[in-house]
Amino acid sequence: MIREEYDIVIIGAGASGLMLAAQLDLKGAPGIILEGSSVPGSKLLMSGGGHCNITHGGSIKDFLYAYGDAGQALRRCLYRHSNLELAKWLDARGVDLADENGDPLDMSEGPKALDGAGRIFPASMKSRDVLDAFTAEASRNGWPIRTGAKVSGLESTDGWKISLTDGEVIKARSVVIASGGITYPETGSDGSVLKMLKALGISIKEPRPALAPIYVEEYPYADLAGISLPDVTVTVFGSDASCTCKGKAAAMKGDMLFTHEGFSGPAVLNVSGYAEAGEKIRFSYNKELSGLPKRMQRVLTDRARGDSGDVRTTVLASLLDHDDFIIKSIDRRGMVTAGGVALTDMDMRTMSVRGFEGLYVIGEALEAYGITGGYNLQLCWSTAAAAADDLIKAG
Numbered sequence: 001m002i003r004e005e006y007d008i009v010i011i012g013a014g015a016s017g018l019m020l021a022a023q024l025d026l027k028g029a030p031g032i033i034l035e036g037s038s039v040p041g042s043k044l045l046m047s048g049g050g051h052c053n054i055t056h057g058g059s060i061k062d063f064l065y066a067y068g069d070a071g072q073a074l075r076r077c078l079y080r081h082s083n084l085e086l087a088k089w090l091d092a093r094g095v096d097l098a099d100e101n102g103d104p105l106d107m108s109e110g111p112k113a114l115d116g117a118g119r120i121f122p123a124s125m126k127s128r129d130v131l132d133a134f135t136a137e138a139s140r141n142g143w144p145i146r147t148g149a150k151v152s153g154l155e156s157t158d159g160w161k162i163s164l165t166d167g168e169v170i171k172a173r174s175v176v177i178a179s180g181g182i183t184y185p186e187t188g189s190d191g192s193v194l195k196m197l198k199a200l201g202i203s204i205k206e207p208r209p210a211l212a213p214i215y216v217e218e219y220p221y222a223d224l225a226g227i228s229l230p231d232v233t234v235t236v237f238g239s240d241a242s243c244t245c246k247g248k249a250a251a252m253k254g255d256m257l258f259t260h261e262g263f264s265g266p267a268v269l270n271v272s273g274y275a276e277a278g279e280k281i282r283f284s285y286n287k288e289l290s291g292l293p294k295r296m297q298r299v300l301t302d303r304a305r306g307d308s309g310d311v312r313t314t315v316l317a318s319l320l321d322h323d324d325f326i327i328k329s330i331d332r333r334g335m336v337t338a339g340g341v342a343l344t345d346m347d348m349r350t351m352s353v354r355g356f357e358g359l360y361v362i363g364e365a366l367e368a369y370g371i372t373g374g375y376n377l378q379l380c381w382s383t384a385a386a387a388a389d390d391l392i393k394a395g
């Protein structure tokens with residue numbers, strides 16, 4: 001039974017769904033956000049450890065590399081709806097911003113305000129302030145949010161029919177998929193909508209956790225938990241034949257962190273989307289032994305001892321240069337999802353799905369994702385803004 005009919009239905013009240021609603025005035029037309037969980041924006045609230053690293057400083061032209069292979073496809077969308085636009089939008093709604101040192105950004109300076117800012121946060125360091133700005137504007141634009149409305153089916157017949165788990169069916173002229181990825185399923189992002197899209201014949205790249213800690217066989221560093229190292233090169237060697245870089249799936253230089261169970265920190269998180277269980281991961285510490293923390297020096301020296309107990313200097317040197325392990329697993333609790341709706345199926349100017357009239361996909365539900373540093377929320381903003389533009393044009 002069809003209970004209600006809408007012009008536009010947004011599935012998901014996460015960052016991207018709310019950013020879209022905040023940029024699209026319904027002007028009295030019927031529209032609704034359907035949110036399966038009981039609370040909107042759970043993942044946005046967790047972001048940046050609750051501080052919300054909303055975007056990154058510098059020119060938007062320098063963002064493309066952060067999305068790897070997807071950077072070029074996202075170019076137009078990012079350039080048109082940039083970090084500067086997002087920062088100005090928040091500033092105009094009373095959310096003061098600060099750089100990663102906590103120094104306030106003066107948005108009256110225009111693009112200069114973002115020069116060298118690095119990671120950008122609300123000056124209050126509270127993700128709640130960012131969430132409140134988006135929900136307040138969405139509400140001003142006439143969008144109701146219906147929580148506890150879990151979508152269980154999607155059908156394209158004379159517009160769109162959306163089934164809810166309680167049996168209700170809702171009709172819509174346009175549907176925006178803003179349902180996120182598969183990680184942190186307790187926030188409501190469980191990949192269920194991606195399965196529905198696949199059943200419709202839309203290409204879905206297998207979703208898997210990314211920006212996640214990596215666990216290895218015979219991990220020797222449990223006692224170093226909490227120690228972080230700068231300027232480490234982390235390389236993963238994927239089995240994926242499509243890998244472009246001479247047997248390496250990805251390499252990243254930056255900070256790494258030892259945990260009780262495995263490797264974490266930005267350099268590790270940023271290559272995790274390319275890592276696969278059973279494959280090799282390499283750490284090159286880019287330092288002399290004496291440049292490492294004392295506790296690590298001890299562990300490395302012990303690992304370089306031969307049967308007689310002598311330290312083999314060549315083994316020690318090779319551990320410093322290429323400390324190799326076999327990957328046991330990648331933590332399911334990745335900060336984002338690699339995989340999702342294939343960009344090749346998308347019209348990247350409008351974020352609509354080719355061949356499916358009135359169907360849009362934005363945010364983390366897309367195949368693209370960025371490295372740590374605010375690039376994922378920027379992706380949500382830019383894709384949401386592009387879809388909003390097209391929906392405004394469509395009237």
Ligand SMILES: Cc1cc2nc3c(=O)[nH]c(=O)nc-3n(C[C@H](O)[C@H](O)[C@H](O)COP(=O)(O)OP(=O)(O)OC[C@H]3O[C@@H](n4cnc5c(N)ncnc54)[C@H](O)[C@@H]3O)c2cc1C
Binds near residue numbers: 034053363377
């Ligand atoms: C711990 C953590 C820290 C992070 N920190 C940062 C950071 O500082 N900076 C940054 O840029 N990125 C960060 N990210 C990533 C960023 O938060 C996400 O990429 C972003 O929130 C994704 O937004 P989204 O709206 O696309 O998806 P989500 O936020 O996942 O929202 C999707 C929504 O859709 C709903 N939904 C799903 N399926 C259904 C269904 N069947 N029916 C109805 N509703 C449904 C979900 O309940 C959810 O509310 C972090 C992520 C995590 C987990």
